[in-house]
Amino acid sequence: MPHPHSPARGPVLASALLSLLIPVLIAGMLLLNAATWTLPDLASADARYGLSFALSDRLIASGAVDPASLSWWQTAGAVVISSLPLLVLASGLLHLRRLFRHIARTGHMSLAAPSQLMRLGTALLLWALTTFVCEPLLSTWTTLQDEERLLSLSVGPSDLAALFAGVCLVVLARALRASVQTAPARHPGLARAQRTAGSSPV
Secondary structure, eight states: OOOTTSOOHHHHHHHHHHHHHHHHHHHHHHHHHHHHHHOHHHHOTTSTTOOOOHHHHHHHTTTSOOGGGSOHHHHHHHHHHHHHHHHHHHHHHHHHHHHHHHHHHHSSOOTTHHHHHHHHHHHHHHHHHHHHHHHHHHHHHHTTTSSSOOOOOOOOHHHHHHHHHHHHHHHHHHHHHHHHHHHHHHOTTHHHHHHHHHHSOO
């Protein structure tokens, strides 16, 4: 019979699995984004096995840019520019991974959880912002050799969803941080635990 205070195995196993999957997700989205530019047959909007991803899809799927017509330096630049928002998102996912790793080890959230959620929410907000900023830069870069250069600027449902999720996470993180800060006054026994958690790596 399990101890009444022992952590439930379900959340522990799920957190362990998610902490392993997040690096795979990060690597996968960066590789898929690079593939949309380096493998034009996959990225083409009319290809049988069309591949579209994030910011790159806004230009490729609309037909504004043909990856097959780009020079090697334009392709390399397009991969770098379109990867910038994804790297911002990846930084937030790594904070989420730290949170899951702690749950997998201990069975409960750490006292650093509010800070980790705050960084994840901030990363989502910056992801939407960098996507907005990088789109005109990417469209101009990929049409430098064209007779008419393109300057594309748009806000899509994914941007609005990222902004909303980011704001929600920041608000939730602030509420959790306030609860953690006031918890020792209500439960003096937690003060020592907070000092211990603050001095140990997460």
